[in-house]
Amino acid sequence: MSSNVLRFTTAGNVDDGKSTLIGRLLVETQGAFEDQIEGAKRENERRGGKGIDFSLLTDGLRAEREQGITIDVAYRYFATPKRKFIIADAPGHEQYTRNLVTSASTSDLAVILIDARNGVVTQSRRHAFIAHLLGIRHFIVAINKMDLVDYRRERYEEIRNDFMNFIDRLGGAAIYCVPISALEGDLVTERSARMAWYTGPKLLELLESIEVDDQQHKLHFRFPVQLVSRPPASAEFPDFRGYMGRVASGSIRVGDHVVVLPSRARTTITGIVTQDGPLQEAFARQAVTLTLADDLDVGRGDMISCEPQPPQVRTEFEATLCWMSERKLHLNHRYVLRHTTKTVRAIINEIDYRLNVNTLERESPVTEFQTNDIGQVRIKTLQPVVCDPYSVNRQTGGFIIIDENDDTVAAGTITL
Amino acid sequence: MVVGIELERVWLAFTTMTHDWTHLRELESESIYILRETVAQFRNPVLLYSVGKDSSVLVHLARKAFYPGPLPFPLLHVDTGYKFKEMLEFRDRFTKQIGARLIVHRNEDSIAAGAHPLKLGVARCCGQLKTAALLHALDKYQFDAAIGGARREEERSRAKERVFSLRDAFGQWDPRRQRPELWSLYSGAIHEGETIRVFPLSNWTERDIWQYIVQENIPVVPLYYAQERLVVRRNGTLIPADDSMHLKDGEVPEKVWVRYRTLGCVPCTGAVESRATTLEEIAEETGVAKISERSTRIIDHGANTMEDKKREGYF
Numbered sequence: 001m002s003s004n005v006l007r008f009t010t011a012g013n014v015d016d017g018k019s020t021l022i023g024r025l026l027v028e029t030q031g032a033f034e035d036q037i038e039g040a041k042r043e044n045e046r047r048g049g050k051g052i053d054f055s056l057l058t059d060g061l062r063a064e065r066e067q068g069i070t071i072d073v074a075y076r077y078f079a080t081p082k083r084k085f086i087i088a089d090a091p092g093h094e095q096y097t098r099n100l101v102t103s104a105s106t107s108d109l110a111v112i113l114i115d116a117r118n119g120v121v122t123q124s125r126r127h128a129f130i131a132h133l134l135g136i137r138h139f140i141v142a143i144n145k146m147d148l149v150d151y152r153r154e155r156y157e158e159i160r161n162d163f164m165n166f167i168d169r170l171g172g173a174a175i176y177c178v179p180i181s182a183l184e185g186d187l188v189t190e191r192s193a194r195m196a197w198y199t200g201p202k203l204l205e206l207l208e209s210i211e212v213d214d215q216q217h218k219l220h221f222r223f224p225v226q227l228v229s230r231p232p233a234s235a236e237f238p239d240f241r242g243y244m245g246r247v248a249s250g251s252i253r254v255g256d257h258v259v260v261l262p263s264r265a266r267t268t269i270t271g272i273v274t275q276d277g278p279l280q281e282a283f284a285r286q287a288v289t290l291t292l293a294d295d296l297d298v299g300r301g302d303m304i305s306c307e308p309q310p311p312q313v314r315t316e317f318e319a320t321l322c323w324m325s326e327r328k329l330h331l332n333h334r335y336v337l338r339h340t341t342k343t344v345r346a347i348i349n350e351i352d353y354r355l356n357v358n359t360l361e362r363e364s365p366v367t368e369f370q371t372n373d374i375g376q377v378r379i380k381t382l383q384p385v386v387c388d389p390y391s392v393n394r395q396t397g398g399f400i401i402i403d404e405n406d407d408t409v410a411a412g413t414i415t416l
Numbered sequence: 417m418v419v420g421i422e423l424e425r426v427w428l429a430f431t432t433m434t435h436d437w438t439h440l441r442e443l444e445s446e447s448i449y450i451l452r453e454t455v456a457q458f459r460n461p462v463l464l465y466s467v468g469k470d471s472s473v474l475v476h477l478a479r480k481a482f483y484p485g486p487l488p489f490p491l492l493h494v495d496t497g498y499k500f501k502e503m504l505e506f507r508d509r510f511t512k513q514i515g516a517r518l519i520v521h522r523n524e525d526s527i528a529a530g531a532h533p534l535k536l537g538v539a540r541c542c543g544q545l546k547t548a549a550l551l552h553a554l555d556k557y558q559f560d561a562a563i564g565g566a567r568r569e570e571e572r573s574r575a576k577e578r579v580f581s582l583r584d585a586f587g588q589w590d591p592r593r594q595r596p597e598l599w600s601l602y603s604g605a606i607h608e609g610e611t612i613r614v615f616p617l618s619n620w621t622e623r624d625i626w627q628y629i630v631q632e633n634i635p636v637v638p639l640y641y642a643q644e645r646l647v648v649r650r651n652g653t654l655i656p657a658d659d660s661m662h663l664k665d666g667e668v669p670e671k672v673w674v675r676y677r678t679l680g681c682v683p684c685t686g687a688v689e690s691r692a693t694t695l696e697e698i699a700e701e702t703g704v705a706k707i708s709e710r711s712t713r714i715i716d717h718g719a720n721t722m723e724d725k726k727r728e729g730y731f
Contacts (some may be wrong), residue, residue, distance in 0.1 A: 004439040074575040075568045077621050084439040086619055098596065105598035226452040231485035240484055246449045246600075275483035283437075287448035287481070300456055324596055338601050341456070398599045406605035408595040 006207060007086045009103040009136070011096070011127035012113035017144045021113065021182035022076060022089060025204070028189040029078040073103045082208040097357065097372035098324040100127060101411055104134035105398065108212035111140045111203075112163075116149045116179070120162045126357045128163075132170045133320065133374070134413070135394045138212050139167065140176045142203055147181040151194045176210065178203050215394075216284040221250035221258070221306035222388070222396050224340035228299055229289055242273055242289040243298055248340065248395035250306065251283045252290070257307045260298050261386040266307065268293040301342035303386040303396075311396060313384045318352070318415045319399070320390075321369070321377045325409035329369035335409070337381060339399035345382040346401070352376040369410075376415070389416045440628050447474075447616040448481040449600060450579055451563065454614045455488050457604030458561040461614070464550070465491035465511075465518070467503045468679045469636050470565030470617060473625055476634050477616065478563075479514065489563070490517040492553055496545035497527045498681035500656075506637045521553035533683050534664065545681075551587040554611060561604065563614045569621045570709070579618050585609035622677075622709050626699040633695075640698060642675035642690040653686035677702075677709040 012018040027037060072095075076087040088103035090096065104110065110131040114124050128139060141163050149155045156179040167175055178187055179198055186192035187202040201209065229242040252258070256269045271291040272279040282288045290304065298304070305311055323329050329348060337346035353364040354375035362375075369375065390397030390413035401410040454461050463478060465471045475491065482488055493507060511518040523531075526544040533541040554562060568574050578594050580602040595603055604612055617625075629636060647654040648667040655662070657669035662683035674687035675698070692698045 004437065005442045072576055075619070076575060077569045077619070079439075079621070079623065084621075084624070102596045102598055106600075226449070227456050229482070229485050234484070237484045242484075244452050244481075246445060273484065275480045285437075285442065285445055287445040287452075289483070336605070338603060341453075395599065398601070400596075400598060400601050400603065402603055402605050406603075406607060407593075408597075408603050411596065411598045 005084045005086065006109060006210075006212065007088065007107045008109040008111060008207070009088045009090060009100070009107040009131065010111045010113070011090050011100055011103075011131065013115065013121070013123050016113045016115040016118075017182045018089070018113050021111075021142065021144065021180070021188065022087060024182055024185060024188050026076060026078050028185075029080055029204070073099055080204070080208055085207060095372065096123075096126070097130065097374065098322060100130045101134060101322045101324075101374075104131045104136055105411065107131075107134075107136060109138040109140065109207075109210060110136045111142055114141060114143050114159060114163070116143050116145045116155055116159065119159045120166065122358050124163070125166055125360075128167055129170065129357060129360060130374075132167075132173060135390060137173050137215075138176075138210055139173055140178065140203065140206050140210075142182075143177065143179045144182055146179045146186060146195065147184045151179075151181075151186070151192075153195075153197045156198070174210075176201075176206050178206060216249045217251065219249035219284070219393050220309045220311075221252050221256075221304075222248040222311060222393065223252065223290065223304040224248055224342070224386075224396070225298060225300055225302045225304065226341050240291075241295070242271075242291045243304065244287075244289045245304075245341070246287040247282050247284050249284050249393055251281060252306070253281045254279075258292075258304050259307050259310050260292075260296055261303045261305055261310060262313045262384040263297065263302070264313075265294070265296045265298075267296060301340075303340065305386075311386050311388045311393075312416065313386055314416070315381050315384050316378070317385070317387070318376060318378055319412040320415060321348070321375060321401075321410050321412040323369035323371060323373045323410050325403070325407060326371055327403070327409065328371075329373075329410070331367065334404075336402040337379070337385070337399055338402060339385050339387060340396055342383075342385060344385060347380050348377050348401075349380055350378040352378065377412075379412075387414050387416075390414050440624065440631060443620055443624055444477060444480070444628070446600075446619065447477045450602065450614065450616040451478050451481040453602050453604070454561055454563055454616075455482070457602075458612070460557070460559050461489045461561040461563060462492045462519075462554075462557065462559040463487075463489055463563045464565070465493050465507070466565065466679070467493065467499070467507045467637060468565070469625055469629065469640060470567065472634050472636050473620075473628060474563065474565045474617060475514070475516070476632060487514075487516050490519050492519045492521060492557075492559075492562075494546055494549045494553060495520050495522045496549070496681050497522060498532075498545070498683060500637075500639055500679065500682055500685075502639050503637050503679060506635075510635060519553070519557065521549055521556075523549035523552065532661075533681075534662070538684060541684075547587075554587065559611065560606065561612045561614055563616065565617050566613075566615050567617050567620050567622075567625075568615075577615060577618065579615055580604055581613040581615065582606065583611045583613060587611065623699075623702050626695070626702045630695045630699045636695075637679060639676045639679055641694070642673055642692045644671050645674050645687065646670070647672050647674060647687055654688070655686060656682050658682075 010018055072091055074089045078085050088107050090099040090103040112127055143156055143159050160177045179195055180187045180203055189204045223245050225243045225245050227244045229244055231240055254269055259266050270293050272282050273289040332347050332349055335346050337344050351366045353362040354366045354373055388396045397414045399412050400408050403409045478487055523545055531541050531544050568577055578597050582593055646657045646669045648657045648669050654674055673691055675690040676687050692701045
């Protein structure tokens with residue numbers, strides 16, 4: 001969430017040039033090394049190609065080609081003097097839904113690639129929809145392969161308007177469009193004489209400048225407890241008891257009144273401890289240890305929250321669920337649900353509807369989910385879950401479902 | 417009134433964040449969170465301490481994560497018998513200084529049988545002295561989670577690695593059984609006999625590592641600093657030549673200004689030509705490095721890829 005790191009996801013069809021785009025970004029920002037580039041060159045020549053095929057730089061495991069890794073999101077890194085970038089790269093093939101859900105869950109921005117020859121197709125809409133569902137509110141629409149439509153401005157504007165009309169229906173998103181040719185290098189990291197009609201920022205400039213970090217800091221204070229710290233007595237800490245965690249949202253100051261959930265015990269923050277010295281204040285995403293004025297029964301899975309506007313404590317809620325496993329969802333089957341640092345027993349007792357990600361229509365009645373199905377369900381938990389709606393807080397509104405084989409079979413966002 | 421205070425606070429939070437919250441703080445915070453999740457979710461974790469720069473950063477982060485408490489897990493060094501003597505000296509001094517519990521494990525049978533890369537080939541030598549030794553140590557001490565310093569940026573096959581990476585009862589990595597990882601929810605659910613490799617530095621790059629070492633003034637093995645050293649040139653790699661047992665017939669050592677970008681076993685770790693003698697100079701050199709660091713590791717060359725090694729249980 002910080003302005004110095006941008007986590008973004010890339011999605012696109014199989015042939016719309018996503019690998020080429022990422023490869024070019026890596027090479028032109030020195031996120032790829034010469035020996036890796038040489039390797040990609042050699043591989044391309046072995047396959048009968050010539051020169052460098054940027055896409056081979058991002059070609060991953062042999063296993064993925066042979067048999068397929070379950071979720072094959074690949075993480076790539078590059079940096080410019082302005083920012084560090086973490087790309088969660090989701091493949092364009094048929095297993096797109098669960099991959100895209102996974103990659104979008106950690107991203108603040110999505111780059112949607114559109115082939116200028118084909119314009120906005122079903123898959124483009126599907127990608128934008130799923131990213132939006134996972135809370136992404138910043139989109140860069142990169143209209144690629146402009147070289148194949150003679151760099152025509154009219155074609156770019158036609159596609160841009162088409163996409164804008166669609167995304168308006170989703171609401172609340174900031175959209176940036178840029179015409180590019182990943183293959184020829186136009187408007188990726190370099191300006192383009194062939195598209196002098198385009199005066200906006202090039203793709204890399206957009207990535208460097210779009211601000212995405214406001215959200216988590218402005219929310220109410222939430223601190224899921226990871227561990228209790230009870231070190232052996234020392235001169236400096238004769239009787240230390242602290243609560244380790246990372247601030248999920250908002251900020252906290254020494255002296256603030258807080259409430260511990262689900263017990264609803266009230267107390268005051270007496271210290272914010274780090275090895276680098278005590279702090280007066282801590283912010284979203286900071287890993288700290290808090291000390292409290294009162295000796296309370298607080299443990300892993302509890303949530304320390306600001307006193308006004310605390311999160312909800314629920315044993316029943318509604319959620320949007322993406323089913324990821326090859327084994328289908330069983331209603332009223334006992335699963336394990338993990339949410340923040342809490343693990344509870346849970347059952348999914350009703351499916352309200354399934355979303356058709358192509359038409360965005362709701363299908364019901366439905367009695368089971370299969371791989372890549374997304375829809376609205378009702379969940380009951382044995383112990384209370386301390387949560388916010390995902391649309392308000394991505395850190396305290398998301399959960400995973402684990403089955404008796406210890407596999408993570410689904411991911412969900414709480415709608416309450 | 418209340419609204420005024422709230423607004424002021426949001427503004428304060430904002431300005432503080434944008435001034436102090438660097439990408440290194442973000443990475444540090446994420447890694448600390450992962451280390452704490454590991455201790456919370458596993459019965460008997462261990463930190464795989466290779467004495468290299470990534471391990472040094474990892475130990476530094478672990479100390480921060482559990483402050484003011486002690487490290488809640490031991491450090492395990494898999495010693496092949498071919499490690500640089502500077503590494504062993506540093507290891508013993510440093511772990512003593514921070515009061516860490518150090519376990520050194522060696523595959524004594526293979527070492528006694530004279531395992532050497534020039535004799536067995538690199539892949540088999542690694543298999544015996546590193547992979548087998550590591551799996552044996554995990555089993556001997558019944559560790560259920562092994563924390564390592566691997567980074568996704570290091571090598572192509574690591575780009576899809578999970579933060580909590582599942583290994584079966586034979587220590588092997590099965591791509592089909594890796595779990596999806598969403599938000600910051602890492603699942604440590606495992607069956608009896610299975611283990612998890614935890615990679616808290618997943619999102620760090622070599623450049624981040626050096627920048628952080630400079631920022632935090634983290635001690636590292638002197639081999640990372642450039643000085644004149646005896647090396648031989650073999651297939652474009654500069655191999656240390658202090659000990660003639662690692663040389664092939666006809667190879668003539670020469671003195672060159674070099675430093676090491678990664679540290680492994682003496683016969684298989686290549687040096688790079690460099691004049692960087694301070695942390696700042698190293699960080700700067702890394703910022704403009706054009707060759708990936710793993711290119712100096714013989715283990716990654718040849719037909720037996722990193723992916724194969726991972727499948728067999730290599731780190």
